[in-house]
Amino acid sequence: MDSLITAAARALAAGDPLGALNRVALRDDAPALALRGIAMAQLGDLERAKALVRSAARAFGAKEAVARARCIVAEAEIALAARDLGWPAKTLDAARATLEAHGDRLNAAYARYLEIRRLLLIGRLDEAERRLAELDPAPFPPASRAAHELVVAGIALRRLKTQPARAALARAAHAARYAGIPALMAEVESASQVLDSPAARLISRREERLLLLEEVEALLASKALVVDACRLVVRDEDTVVSLARRPVLFTLARALAEAWPDDVPRDALVERAFRLRLADESHRARLRVEMGRLRAELGTLATISATPRGFALAPCAASEVVVLAQPVDEAHAAVLACLGDGESWSSSALALALGASQRTVQRSLDALAAAGKVQWFGRGRARRWVTPPVPGFATTLLLPAPLLDE
Known part of the structure; x- marks a missing residue:
């Protein structure tokens, strides 16, 4: 690996996508394509990021199984950020198995975290908790430990266990500060605000x-x-x-x-x-x-x-x-609760997360759009729905979860 690729990878690990692009923006070899895709994802251009990562996976070829598996993990993370919850989980599981077989424990664990975060979004808390228990974050770098604690806090919040959630968020904040990644610190801070907002x-x-x-x-x-x-x-x-x-x-x-x-x-x-x-x-x-x-x-x-x-x-x-x-009277509060995380969602992803039919979710979205509470962009399958969070309110109680006594 040449020095520019190494420097770009270090910039991305530190949360500096522009610094990474300065080094590899004009290159079209497989490692550069992968790094450019990750940089674009960090900058929020998820469609371009997905295209670049897929191009990188094809460019690596069949003989570079580990590199291809890492690209698949990166694409899965982009899909999660885009709330494409229908992205094939079996593909991610196969990539994780490849990474584990070749000794890349760090990226294999990251793939596992992506699986767990998807389960958390769709309310499958028992399965998420079971898979999380198989991971020991101690050997991993601070950024991975922060991600681990965020998942722990997310599960605790859904189960309404506030003290374990506070403890996990405190550990996540410490790890994020040690990692020195501004975006990660902001994510932890945003998650912490849920505990101090009316629910x-x-x-x-x-x-x-x-x-x-x-x-x-x-x-x-x-x-x-x-x-x-x-x-x-x-x-x-x-x-x-x-x-x-x-x-x-x-x-x-x-x-x-x-x-x-x-x-x-x-x-x-x-x-x-x-x-x-x-x-x-x-x-x-x-x-x-x-x-x-x-x-x-x-x-x-x-x-x-x-x-x-x-x-x-x-x-x-x-x-x-x-x-x-609910903290506010709203006929379509569950849909707003999902959209309240600030990410863009497709109607199919909302239906999967809420356990409702896509037709029901689409009617809710149309009603919310008519009231000016949500907006959409894109056309056809690429259409995404967004809304700013309800100011000052936590939406944890509106998200999918099992009965609280389980």
């Missing part, structure tokens, strides 16, 4: 207040009956009942919880659950049926009783009833 609203006895993630964690560990509008579950200290696939039942449960300890008039429940302004006897009959279904779903968590004017909720064991709502 949800508490609605109790018709009053509202904002909660930090630590307060949400304490609430879910308390003896209160929580109707969680972020996860679409009803839970107490010991039991969780998911109503994610029963939207009418969840709407009724939330309406009753917001009014607790008072009751809710029948016409108000019909309007909220069925979106009807005027209720007739058939609608009231349907309401009685849905209330029966809700009683069966809640089981030992709470009882629902009829009153002269409507229905009332009463917890069986909990001392109070509260609603945990």
Whole structure:
């Protein structure tokens, strides 16, 4: 490897893409193409970066398996940055195996981190945690240790374990400062702000207040009956009942919880659950049926009783009833939560991350675009959607994750 390639590689490792381009911008040999691609990725031109890295992989040839595998890892990282979550994971796994077979432990570990970060984005926390446990960051340089701790913090935040998240972010900040890479330090700082930003609203006895993630964690560990509008579950200290696939039942449960300890008039429940302004006897009959279904779903968590004017909720064991709502009222909050990371997403990637159909996600994007809350660029399969983060709010509770008691 000649001196210019070595110098460019060192510049990239230090987070200086312009310094790397100054050395290899006019060269078209395979190592230079790969370095130019990585530099363009660091500068944010992901389409150009992807093309350069692919050209480098072809230029290296079949005999240079390690170099080709490194290019595949670089392309996978570019795909992750572009939120191309459908990028073939098997290709990355094969490249990682090649690197491990040739003794390139550092880049093999980096490939593993990319796999874990993709799993984290699509909410597969158990699998991400299992794969992360197989990695020991101690032998790696500071930048890799910072990346490791960011993944640890991401998993902890999704599981609402704030103390482990703070500890991991502190270790990440220390490693990032030691590495001296400004972009990495900024990423750690951005992740840390989630812990100090309102993450949800508490609605109790018709009053509202904002909660930090630590307060949400304490609430879910308390003896209160929580109707969680972020996860679409009803839970107490010991039991969780998911109503994610029963939207009418969840709407009724939330309406009753917001009014607790008072009751809710029948016409108000019909309007909220069925979106009807005027209720007739058939609608009231349907309401009685849905209330029966809700009683069966809640089981030992709470009882629902009829009153002269409507229905009332009463917890069986909990001392109070509260609603945990999104920090801002938004019909398409889950889509905005994904877009809130500041990256550009395709509709297919959003559908994969949220576990929804692409048609459903596209309708949400169209509605948000009409309201001026998101923007798009590109055409066809290259179209990407972006939005600035909601100022001052964390979106952790809106992102995909398993039930919090698992």
